[in-house]
Amino acid sequence: MLDGAEGRAKQKAMELLVRYAEALGAERFVDVTNVAGVPGQPTPFLAAYYKDFPGGQDAIFSHFDLDSDELVEMPNVVTRACHLQGGYDPDNWELLGASAEAAARLREGERYAAGHGIEILKTCTPYLVGNVPKRGEHCAWMESSAVVYCNAVLGARTNTEGRESTSAAMLTGKIPYWGLHVDECRRGTHRIDVDFEIDGIMDWGMLGYFVGDVVQEHVPVLTGIGKAPDLVRYKHFGAAAASSGGVEMYHIVGITPEAPTVDVAFGGNAPVEVFRYDADARRRTYEALNANASDPDVDYVMLGCPHAALEQIEEACRLLDGRRISPNCRLWIFTSRAVRRQADEAGLTDVIRKAGGHLLTDTCSAIGNALPPGTKVAALDSAKQVHYLPAMTGIQAWFGSTADCIDAALTGRWRGALR
Amino acid sequence: MSVRDERTVSSTETGRDRQQPVERIVLRGRKVVGGRAEGEALVTRQTISGWGGVHAQTGTIIETRHELKGQSFKDKVLVFRGAKGSSGWSVVFHTARLAGSAPKAIVFNEMTTKVALGAVVMRVPAVTGLDRDPLDVIETGDWVRVDGDAGIVEVVKRRAATEDRR
Numbered sequence: 271m272l273d274g275a276e277g278r279a280k281q282k283a284m285e286l287l288v289r290y291a292e293a294l295g296a297e298r299f300v301d302v303t304n305v306a307g308v309p310g311q312p313t314p315f316l317a318a319y320y321k322d323f324p325g326g327q328d329a330i331f332s333h334f335d336l337d338s339d340e341l342v343e344m345p346n347v348v349t350r351a352c353h354l355q356g357g358y359d360p361d362n363w364e365l366l367g368a369s370a371e372a373a374a375r376l377r378e379g380e381r382y383a384a385g386h387g388i389e390i391l392k393t394c395t396p397y398l399v400g401n402v403p404k405r406g407e408h409c410a411w412m413e414s415s416a417v418v419y420c421n422a423v424l425g426a427r428t429n430t431e432g433r434e435s436t437s438a439a440m441l442t443g444k445i446p447y448w449g450l451h452v453d454e455c456r457r458g459t460h461r462i463d464v465d466f467e468i469d470g471i472m473d474w475g476m477l478g479y480f481v482g483d484v485v486q487e488h489v490p491v492l493t494g495i496g497k498a499p500d501l502v503r504y505k506h507f508g509a510a511a512a513s514s515g516g517v518e519m520y521h522i523v524g525i526t527p528e529a530p531t532v533d534v535a536f537g538g539n540a541p542v543e544v545f546r547y548d549a550d551a552r553r554r555t556y557e558a559l560n561a562n563a564s565d566p567d568v569d570y571v572m573l574g575c576p577h578a579a580l581e582q583i584e585e586a587c588r589l590l591d592g593r594r595i596s597p598n599c600r601l602w603i604f605t606s607r608a609v610r611r612q613a614d615e616a617g618l619t620d621v622i623r624k625a626g627g628h629l630l631t632d633t634c635s636a637i638g639n640a641l642p643p644g645t646k647v648a649a650l651d652s653a654k655q656v657h658y659l660p661a662m663t664g665i666q667a668w669f670g671s672t673a674d675c676i677d678a679a680l681t682g683r684w685r686g687a688l689r
Numbered sequence: 690m691s692v693r694d695e696r697t698v699s700s701t702e703t704g705r706d707r708q709q710p711v712e713r714i715v716l717r718g719r720k721v722v723g724g725r726a727e728g729e730a731l732v733t734r735q736t737i738s739g740w741g742g743v744h745a746q747t748g749t750i751i752e753t754r755h756e757l758k759g760q761s762f763k764d765k766v767l768v769f770r771g772a773k774g775s776s777g778w779s780v781v782f783h784t785a786r787l788a789g790s791a792p793k794a795i796v797f798n799e800m801t802t803k804v805a806l807g808a809v810v811m812r813v814p815a816v817t818g819l820d821r822d823p824l825d826v827i828e829t830g831d832w833v834r835v836d837g838d839a840g841i842v843e844v845v846k847r848r849a850a851t852e853d854r855r
Contacts (some may be wrong), residue, residue, distance in 0.1 A: 286809070293721045293805040295817070315746075319787055334783065337810045412776040429802040432779035434810050449802060486736060486774060487801055516736065516773035516801060562753055636741060658741035658775075661753045 271442055279345050282338040283438035287446065290435055290606035293297050296446035303443070304403050304426075305351045306396055306411040307436025309388060310344070311334055312379040313356075314372055327382040335437035344386055347440040352389040352396055353380070355577070356411050358638065359631045366633065366640040388440070392632040393606030395505065395577045397424065400608070406449055410439040414518070415509035415576045415654065421519040423504050425527035427451050430518050431436040436519050450519055456528060457537030458485070458491035465494060465548040471582075472671040474503040475653040477547060478510030479516075480555045484545045487516030491523060496524045502579050510653035541606060556688045559653055559669035562660045563684070567598070570645040571627075571679040572635050572659075573672065574604030575652035582672070583613050583629065587621045589676035594626050600642040601627030604634040627679070635659055649678040649686070712846040714826055718819035719840045721800075724810045727834040728793040730827050730844075731765040733757045736799075739807065740777025748790035766833040767792040768823050771799030778803035783810040794835035796823050796842050816840050 272288065274281040291299065310331040323329040325341045332342045357380070358366050363373035382391050382527050391399055394413045403409050403426035411428045420426045429449040439445045449455050462484075468477050481490050490511075499507065499522075511517035521529035529535035545551075573586055585602060591635070595601050603622060605613065610631050613619045619629045635641055635648075636658040648667040650656050656669040668678070671688030678684050724767040735756055737743065742752040748763035763785075772778050785791045797804055808815035814837030823842065827833060830847040 289722075289809045290806055293809050294802065295719070315788075316785060337783070342781070414774065414776050417776065430776045431802060432776055432810075434779055434783070435806050446802075454827075487771065513738075513774060516803070524800065558754075613855040639751065657753075659749050662741055 277345060278340070279336070279342040280441050282332065282336045282340065282342050283441040284444070286337050286434060286438045287442060287444055289516055291446040291448070294448045294501055296448035298440070298447050299444040300408050300447040300451050301441055301443055302408045302410045302445050303349055304401070304407060304409040304411075305347070305349050305436050305439045306354055306401070306409070306413065306416065307351070307431070307440065308354055308356050308412065308433050309351070309383050309437045309440060310379055311356050312375050317375055327379060331437065335434055337434055345441060347387040348443045349440060351387065351440040352391045353383050354396065354403055354416070355392060355394045355633055355637055357392070357632050359633065362628065362630050365628060366638055391606060391608070393577045393608075395579075395606060398501070398577065398579055398609065399606050405568060410436050410445040412436050414512035414516075415505065417518050418508035418512045419500070420452055421456070422508065422521065422526050430516070445661045454537070457489065457539050457541060458535045459488040459542050460491050461493045461541040461544045463494055463544065463546045464492055465546055466552055468495060469497070470671060471503055471506045472651065474499055475506040475510045475651075476552060476555045476559065478507035479514045479559060479653040479657070480547055480551055481520070482511035482513060482515030482517050485515055485517060487518070488542070490517065491518045491521045491529065491541070493523050493532060495522050495525060502582060505576050505579070506652065512529065513654040513657040542644070552689060556669070559656050563647065563666040563668045565647045565666055566684045568647050568668065568678040568682055568684050569599050569650045570642050570648040571599060571601045571675045572604070572648060572650055572655065573675060575634050575636070575650070575655035576651050577634070578603055578605040578609065580609050580612050580616070583609070583618050585672055586676060587618050588623065589673055590625045590680070592682055595679040598682040599679050600645075601631050601679040602635070602642070602667065603627065605629065605631060607631045636662055639663065641665065646678070647684075649675045651675045712847070712848070714724065714844040716819040716821055716823060716826060716842040716844065717840060718842065719829065720837050721805065721815035721817050722813065723838040724814040725834070725836050726766070726793040726814050726833065728764055728766045730768050730829055730831045730833045731757070731760065731762050731792070732768040732824065732827050732829045734824050735772055736771050736773040737769050738773035738774030739772065739779070739781035739803065741779050742774055743785070745781045745784035746788045746794070747789060748785050756813045761790065762792040763790040765792050766794045766835060767810065768796045768827045768833070769795050772801050772803035772807065776803070779806040779810050782807040786811045794833070794837070796827070796833070796835060798822065816842055
């Protein structure tokens with residue numbers, strides 16, 4: 271491919287992957303069969319930057335995705351490939367603050383990607399909507415919360431890739447053989463002794479936030495977890511650990527696939543450090559997550575980071591219990607298009623609408639930089655969203671349980687606490 | 690600044706005032722991205738989150754609890770522990786390059802796919818794997834020359850550099 275025999279686009283993609291492999295110090299490539307990225311996405315900045323370049327969609331794909339100075343024509347992808355979150359809900363772009371022009375441009379970008387063989391999943395949770403790599407499968411995924419799920423929960427193999435490397439991998443089926451593709455790099459490095467019963471998604475989110483903060487980008491091994499988390503709890507744990515730190519792989523002894531025992535999880539490594547997560551650590555984590563909020567008047571509640579599973583939407587509806595949200599507050603719940611379709615069928619979208627809220631797709635407030643007008647204080651049930659949203663938008667944000675957040679939506683007041 | 694750019698300073702040489710030695714330190718590591726650049730150091734012991742942690746158009750760190758919050762790496766030599774957070778790391782630093790707010794070079798400790806890809810698409814000299822911890826040697830404000838191909842980082846300490854400019 272590098273010699274151009276398979277076309278200029280694949281040549282440019284390989285050139286980028288070679289530069290990337292050299293930077294990593296990787297000596298060879300591995301074949302990947304499942305690639306998740308945001309190929310060709312015409313963000314407002316990129317659309318404006320490349321508007322006078324010839325080539326239309328190919329200009330963004332060539333110059334940005336492949337980092338090529340030369341314009342090339344994008345060929346069809348050679349692997350299973352999907353488009354993750356981004357852009358705007360096609361049915362609610364106006365509510366999300368997009369212009370008609372930007373919304374149309376994104377639809378055009380979507381057609382471009384779909385036309386080259388890419389599944390348009392439009393979610394940060396591909397594993398919730400049918401893209402579930404098998405154990406040991408080499409993948410190239412973006413989206414830190416999906417990457418950590420792919421490695422730790424599914425036992426498939428991917429590093430945290432970026433837009434450029436995933437776009438190049440879609441065209442070549444190659445990624446540097448480095449990091450979590452290699453057995454030794456998947457083994458535990460740090461031990462976390464959990465001395466507190468972890469149950470709800472709020473607790474799993476806090477534990478993840480603590481773990482990411484103390485191990486940064488290393489591989490933690492958790493002991494002391496009695497009850498296996500479900501998919502939603504894994505989702506919140508991993509997303510949090512990949513935000514406060516750079517956790518891409520973890521083990522829960524006796525629970526996750528590569529950790530039948532402590533010894534197997536460490537694979538001969540001695541723990542670099544051992545941390546204890548107890549009631550004190552839990553309280554400190556809760557305080558850190560709420561450090562930036564002081565105003566109890568909540569005017570925005572956002573759920574669905576990472577994108578809500580159907581059962582989370584059901585839970586929100588149960589908690590709303592037929593009541594209307596406060597006139598001073600807005601409620602936006604984000605999910606994938608596929609789950610929204612299920613919610614539509616189940617009547618949940620209507621329940622949320624009747625309560626005064628919205629079930630939205632494709633994006634979230636942080637990814638889309640989309641807040642209801644005038645938002646000053648948000649309430650969130652995701653440690654990941656709390657980590658990013660105040661930094662990106664300057665608002666205050668409370669962290670609590672889904673029930674605390676729905677209560678805030680109904681009353682316009684934050685009454686959450688560590689229970 | 691241009692005056693000192695033209696000067697050659699060796700570790701045995703002293704400054705213009707012989708009572709004020711120019712401290713020069715050379716670190717050796719490995720190439721991540723080739724090329725040469727120099728500039729004033731911006732140093733952090735913390736990892737940097739790209740997407741959600743940096744405002745790409747200005748190169749400013751925005752992460753709430755980051756020690757560099759509010760400071761821009763534009764035209765600096767960014768010396769840091771490594772990358773963390775979202776997979777949008779490369780996109781943010783790639784965008785910074787297009788917006789003209791990228792650092793002149795980067796020097797870091799911990800290799801990850803995020804920082805490797807980000808360095809590649811930023812197209813600035815990048816070095817890692819140094820024989821001494823650059824976070825112990827380099828302070829914000831020091832003058833740093835990075836030779837990406839040779840994997841060499843040359844540091845002129847701020848005290849000397851300041852005196853040199855008098």
